[in-house]
Each structure stands twice: as structure tokens, then as C-alpha cells.
Amino acid sequence: MSPPGQADRATGWAIEAHGLTKAYGGTRVLRGIDLRVRRGAVLALLGPNGAGKTTTVRILTTLTRPDGGRARVAGGDVVRDRAAVRGAISLTGQYAALDEEQTGEENLRMMARLRGLPARAARRRAHELLERFALTDAAGRRVGTYSGGMRRRLDIAAGLTTDPEVVFLDEPTTGLDPRSRRTMWETVGALAGAGTTVFLTTQYLEEADRLADTVAVLDRGRIIAEGSPAELKRKVAVERLDLTLASRAAYEAVDVLLGARAVHRAPAELVLGIPTDGSAGHARALLDELDPAGELIARFAVHGATLDDVFLELTHG
CATH class of the missing domain: 3.40.50.300 (P-loop containing nucleotide triphosphate hydrolases)
Structure with missing residues (x-):
């Protein structure tokens, strides 16, 4: 040996x-x-x-x-x-x-x-x-x-x-x-x-x-x-679209619509996160799909995917 x-x-x-x-x-x-x-x-x-x-x-x-x-x-x-x-x-x-x-x-x-x-x-x-x-x-x-x-x-x-x-x-x-x-x-x-x-x-x-x-x-x-952290993030999404909902009822309604697509949930802040490719067109399409009347989503932000997204997506946590 x-x-x-x-x-x-x-x-x-x-x-x-x-x-x-x-x-x-x-x-x-x-x-x-x-x-x-x-x-x-x-x-x-x-x-x-x-x-x-x-x-x-x-x-x-x-x-x-x-x-x-x-x-x-x-x-x-x-x-x-x-x-x-x-x-x-x-x-x-x-x-x-x-x-x-x-x-x-x-x-x-x-x-x-x-x-x-x-x-x-x-x-x-x-x-x-x-x-x-x-x-x-x-x-x-x-x-x-x-x-x-x-x-x-x-x-x-x-x-x-x-x-x-x-x-x-x-x-x-x-x-x-x-x-x-x-x-x-x-x-x-x-x-x-x-x-x-x-x-x-x-x-x-x-x-x-x-x-x-x-x-x-x-x-x-x-x-x-x-x-690597970067490789794992790319497996989930290049970017994440975070939606801040206008009310508790709006949060629950959009949460149901998203289902398993949501990779981030923060009920206390009324925030839901969904993968996106980061383009304006994709973000606009998601907003139109989830809130066609413009009444449920108060504001949104796009940022890079995190290991939190990877962890939740992979472990279904």
C-alpha cells in the first residue's frame, strides 16, 4: 500500500x-x-x-x-x-x-x-x-x-x-x-x-x-x-422574476397559478419567484399570463438565480 x-x-x-x-x-x-x-x-x-x-x-x-x-x-x-x-x-x-x-x-x-x-x-x-x-x-x-x-x-x-x-x-x-x-x-x-x-x-x-x-x-x-455554483444555477434558470403581490388574496391566487413553477416563496413579504430567461419579452409574457388585468402584481424585479432557487427546485423544498 x-x-x-x-x-x-x-x-x-x-x-x-x-x-x-x-x-x-x-x-x-x-x-x-x-x-x-x-x-x-x-x-x-x-x-x-x-x-x-x-x-x-x-x-x-x-x-x-x-x-x-x-x-x-x-x-x-x-x-x-x-x-x-x-x-x-x-x-x-x-x-x-x-x-x-x-x-x-x-x-x-x-x-x-x-x-x-x-x-x-x-x-x-x-x-x-x-x-x-x-x-x-x-x-x-x-x-x-x-x-x-x-x-x-x-x-x-x-x-x-x-x-x-x-x-x-x-x-x-x-x-x-x-x-x-x-x-x-x-x-x-x-x-x-x-x-x-x-x-x-x-x-x-x-x-x-x-x-x-x-x-x-x-x-x-x-x-x-x-x-460549480454557476453550473447549478444555470440548470434552474439564468434569471429569476420576483413578483410582489398586492394583497394576501392576490398572493394565494398567483401561487396556485404558478404551482411547481415557483422556485421562491416568501409569504410574509407576499413575494413569489419564477424562472425567466431575463429578457423583457419573457418577463412581459409572464406578467400578462399571471395578471392580465394588472390588479394582482404590485411590482416585480429580475435578478440572477441563486443557490436558494437551485436547492428549492431540486429538493422540492
């Missing part, structure tokens, strides 16, 4: 999964997952709750054995080479796994020591990571006093004490405020910029749009679409 890392460098793939299946009792969670992620790329795995995202991550990080299929991460088989794979990856879950009674620096030094670094090297690595993640000023404070965003940054830093080849981030911005979320985006961008492969699960579609080279949409245990 080649040492971990050599196989993926030869093929260009940091992650390869073929036909992964998993069931819990009588519930089939994964129904044959195929995925490939290039070295140094960012893949975002999207899917509704219960689609199988966390199970996929657990298999790829060796925490759960698949019932069928195979997967290689950083050149190692996730079943046969568990120890080698674990030594080449980092996993950050939805909730920070930190000792709140220790300081930020103590947490990082502890993780570095657990990863096998000598005491002096662990201290040096902790200082490097604190500076990299803008936590130097808080290095001597107990983690229990950190904000949510600081904890998430420290949690990711703790997983980087040995420069992993592949970083798994399972919904890393869950529960963060918008400012902390943007800081996390910058952190993920910096990881990718340094050549680290990032496997990201998220429910924030803007996050996937901004960060990912490739997006895979998982629904009911199957990958139903995969491609």
Missing part, C-alpha cells in the same frame, strides 16, 4: 467515494453516494435535514463504517487505513469541542501535544495559530469567556495543529451572528488559499455560493446534482 497522501497526489483527488450506503435499522440513510474532491478545492455538501450529510461526513472521517461502497481520503481507505486517515484530516463539528476552563493557548498546546508534538514545538505552533486566527489578545483568557465566533475560530485552529491535508467542517457557522459568520468565511477562504482541501456541510446557501468550487446536493440519501 502506498503511504497516505501519495495516492491522492497521483490522481489529483483528496476525497473519493463510490457507492457509499448506510442504514440504521430499517432506515436507509445513504443510497449509493459517489463523490470526488480535488486536492486544494472546497466542496459544499447541501441537503435538507435528514438527507444524510452528517452520516456522509462521519463515514469519510472514519467515525462510522459504511454498509457498502468504498472511500479514500488523503490517499487512505477509510475502513482499512483508519489511523492513517485520521492523522491526515481535521474534523470540526457543529459545536466547539473545547475545554472551557482552559485558556485559548492552553487548548491549542494540549491539542498539539495530543497530536505528538514536543512541548516546545507545541508552544510555538499554538502561538502561530493564535496569530493566524486573530486570537492573540485572547490567548490568556478562559475559553468560557469567548464569544461564539471566537470559539469557532479556536475550534478550527485546534484541528490545524499538524497541518491536515483535508479539513471537514460540519455546519461550522451554525448559531453564529452575521459578523462572526463572515469572519469564518474568511477563515475557510484562507485555508483553501493555502492549499488545504475543505469539505463543508452547510444550510446557508450564500455560504456555499461564496466559498465552494463545487456544490453537491444530497436528498434522501442520494446525490441529485453536482457542479
Whole structure:
């Protein structure tokens, strides 16, 4: 067997999964997952709750054995080479796994020591990571006093004490405020910029749009679409026509007319979205079809399709 890392460098793939299946009792969670992620790329795995995202991550990080299929991460088989794979990856879950009674620096030094670094090297690595993640000023404070965003940054830093080849981030911005979320985006961008492969699960579609080279949409245990954000948007529509209805009754009437054609619904704002090619002629035809008397639609706007449109269209959400 080649040492971990050599196989993926030869093929260009940091992650390869073929036909992964998993069931819990009588519930089939994964129904044959195929995925490939290039070295140094960012893949975002999207899917509704219960689609199988966390199970996929657990298999790829060796925490759960698949019932069928195979997967290689950083050149190692996730079943046969568990120890080698674990030594080449980092996993950050939805909730920070930190000792709140220790300081930020103590947490990082502890993780570095657990990863096998000598005491002096662990201290040096902790200082490097604190500076990299803008936590130097808080290095001597107990983690229990950190904000949510600081904890998430420290949690990711703790997983980087040995420069992993592949970083798994399972919904890393869950529960963060918008400012902390943007800081996390910058952190993920910096990881990718340094050549680290990032496997990201998220429910924030803007996050996937901004960060990912490739997006895979998982629904009911199957990958139903995969491609760059731009490619997936083109599959749904080049543009979207958003209609703001004049009243609740008008909203309900047009909603019935649109049926499955609506790719965006915002009842509170009385807004419905429908795919369009972006031309004035097509927009005019849609308006005439849906509101021939000019009484139902208060205003409209055309904008580029988003991953929200892709997600709703593909998962029928």
C-alpha cells in the first residue's frame, strides 16, 4: 500500500467515494453516494435535514463504517487505513469541542501535544495559530469567556495543529451572528488559499455560493446534482422574476397559478419567484399570463438565480 497522501497526489483527488450506503435499522440513510474532491478545492455538501450529510461526513472521517461502497481520503481507505486517515484530516463539528476552563493557548498546546508534538514545538505552533486566527489578545483568557465566533475560530485552529491535508467542517457557522459568520468565511477562504482541501456541510446557501468550487446536493440519501455554483444555477434558470403581490388574496391566487413553477416563496413579504430567461419579452409574457388585468402584481424585479432557487427546485423544498 502506498503511504497516505501519495495516492491522492497521483490522481489529483483528496476525497473519493463510490457507492457509499448506510442504514440504521430499517432506515436507509445513504443510497449509493459517489463523490470526488480535488486536492486544494472546497466542496459544499447541501441537503435538507435528514438527507444524510452528517452520516456522509462521519463515514469519510472514519467515525462510522459504511454498509457498502468504498472511500479514500488523503490517499487512505477509510475502513482499512483508519489511523492513517485520521492523522491526515481535521474534523470540526457543529459545536466547539473545547475545554472551557482552559485558556485559548492552553487548548491549542494540549491539542498539539495530543497530536505528538514536543512541548516546545507545541508552544510555538499554538502561538502561530493564535496569530493566524486573530486570537492573540485572547490567548490568556478562559475559553468560557469567548464569544461564539471566537470559539469557532479556536475550534478550527485546534484541528490545524499538524497541518491536515483535508479539513471537514460540519455546519461550522451554525448559531453564529452575521459578523462572526463572515469572519469564518474568511477563515475557510484562507485555508483553501493555502492549499488545504475543505469539505463543508452547510444550510446557508450564500455560504456555499461564496466559498465552494463545487456544490453537491444530497436528498434522501442520494446525490441529485453536482457542479460549480454557476453550473447549478444555470440548470434552474439564468434569471429569476420576483413578483410582489398586492394583497394576501392576490398572493394565494398567483401561487396556485404558478404551482411547481415557483422556485421562491416568501409569504410574509407576499413575494413569489419564477424562472425567466431575463429578457423583457419573457418577463412581459409572464406578467400578462399571471395578471392580465394588472390588479394582482404590485411590482416585480429580475435578478440572477441563486443557490436558494437551485436547492428549492431540486429538493422540492
